[in-house]
Amino acid sequence: MKSRFFKNLTETQTMELARQTASLLPEGANLALCGDLGSGKTHFAKGLGHGLGIPQGIWITSPTFTLINHYQGADHKFYHADLYRLGHEDELFEIGFYDLVKGPEILAVEWWDQFPGTYPEQIIKVILEKVSPITRNLQIQSEHPSFKAEQLNLL
Numbered sequence: 530m531k532s533r534f535f536k537n538l539t540e541t542q543t544m545e546l547a548r549q550t551a552s553l554l555p556e557g558a559n560l561a562l563c564g565d566l567g568s569g570k571t572h573f574a575k576g577l578g579h580g581l582g583i584p585q586g587i588w589i590t591s592p593t594f595t596l597i598n599h600y601q602g603a604d605h606k607f608y609h610a611d612l613y614r615l616g617h618e619d620e621l622f623e624i625g626f627y628d629l630v631k632g633p634e635i636l637a638v639e640w641w642d643q644f645p646g647t648y649p650e651q652i653i654k655v656i657l658e659k660v661s662p663i664t665r666n667l668q669i670q671s672e673h674p675s676f677k678a679e680q681l682n683l684l
Contacts (some may be wrong), residue, residue: 531678531684532672537664543569543657544576546667546681550655551580555675557633559649564657569665570639573655574609581605582618591639595610595673606634613640618647 535546540656560577562570573623575589583589586680592598592611608629612621621627621644629636642666647676651673658666669678 531649532546533669533678533681535667535681536665537660538569539664540569540572540653543572543665543667547573548580548683549670551577551635553677553680554581554592554635555673556574556635557631558635558653558673558676559630559651560635560637560649560653562637562655562657563642564665565659566656568659569667570655573667574637577635578602578607578609582608582636582654583607597626597629597677602635607635608634609639610636611639611640612643615640615643618644621647629662660663 531585538546538641539579545668563574564570571591578589578600579585582605583600587600589600589609590598591678592609597608598613598623600609610626626633654672656668660666671678
């Protein structure tokens with residue numbers, strides 16, 4: 530497993546790291562965004578979406594109530610899902626989640642760690658930990674052979 534760790538990131542740095550991550554993602558990449566409430570999962574998803582070419586004027590919002598939001602980037606479709614409100618993994622079938630996992634789109638999922646048995650083999654996990662009101666630690670773990678986590682670099 531490849532892993533990179535970044536310490537004491539601000540919201541801006543988190544979004545910049547996500548933009549860089551977007552440029553390294555292979556087609557059909559699935560990302561599990563893990564962390565407690567307020568740890569920065571949605572900020573990471575925003576940066577990821579903008580890195581995929583979604584214009585800055587498009588609001589990338591938390592899909593807590595809609596469950597799945599869809600965006601069209603420059604070259605990729607981007608799906609942002611939030612499984613926080615789901616109580617059982619059977620509900621993943623009901624919302625068409627597995628079709629997205631198997632598709633060519635980029636998929637970022639908040640609270641996927643509630644159902645770890647449903648991770649695909651080549652999952653990219655982004656683990657966020659709130660350190661203070663303005664900083665967080667971020668770790669990226671990947672089993673995906675095409676994802677080059679070692680190329681991520683915050684200046």
